[in-house]
Amino acid sequence: MRRAAWSSVLRGCGAEMRIDVLTLFPEMFAGPLDSSILGRARASGLVEVVVHDIRDYTDDRHRTADDYPYGGGAGMVLKADPIFRAVDSLAPGWQTAGGGAGKIPGLRFIYLTPQGTPLDQALVRRLSREKRLVLLAGHYEGVDERVREALVDEEISIGDYVLTGGELPAMVVIDAVARLLPGVLGREESALEESFADGLLEHPHYTRPAETRGLRVPEVLLSGHHEMVRRWRRRESLRRTLERRPELLLEARLTAEDHAILWEFAGAGTPAGAAGTGTTAGDGVTARPDESAGAGTPTGRSEE
């Protein structure tokens, strides 16, 4: 499909944020962008996503977007000129425009590559404050270095593994950023987001029936006692974080009650000791007060 056609498929209208994607495989984006929360956000105009086929900006009959590396060696390199031309159409005059925080005023140009800064929720939050993002999905051995020098403000990796291209990483960035834009999440989903904001992993969830195949839902959740349910959930959230990602506790927002629970786990020898399940915690979790990162607690930051 040609550029104009993809634009009409993938475009929302007047939005909180506009995201342009430069890719060799625009067709990969249609499913994820049209479905679920992202599809709804685009349909209601909260985020506009425009996907551009880099080959539409080539200047030869074969629509060549890559070439052999100067100096020899295996693999192909994404050519600079089609990308520069694509940006000419997105931000006319960008090469002469000065000012602004990034290389092109008014937008943040991001290159998806395993060499980039690892994506985390803090980076997602920062990106969600931009008005306009351009995401370049790399392929082959990489991109002509002049693209990096002239255009790229930031390089992002979605993890220490190598994918066939930057399309899936670009979709991950779009999804993670879009869900933080005002109005994208419904009321219940937003509440959930707030509960993550304290930096802990989530507690376990159960739904009906209360028993299946001899497996019962914890009694406290059936009790209707809101305060006890709240305490159980917090405790399980702390336990899960301690078991799986103890390093998160160093940055988590913890109350005095949380610290007491963590000390209790530490005293039990294993974080899951009290429940008789799970694995032992990493170093530091069971540290005595004088060894720990925080003052008098097994964890770092305290809210109180």
Ligand code: ADE
């Ligand atoms: N391109 C290929 N692998 C990638 C990764 N892990 N993150 C970002 N871009 C990539």
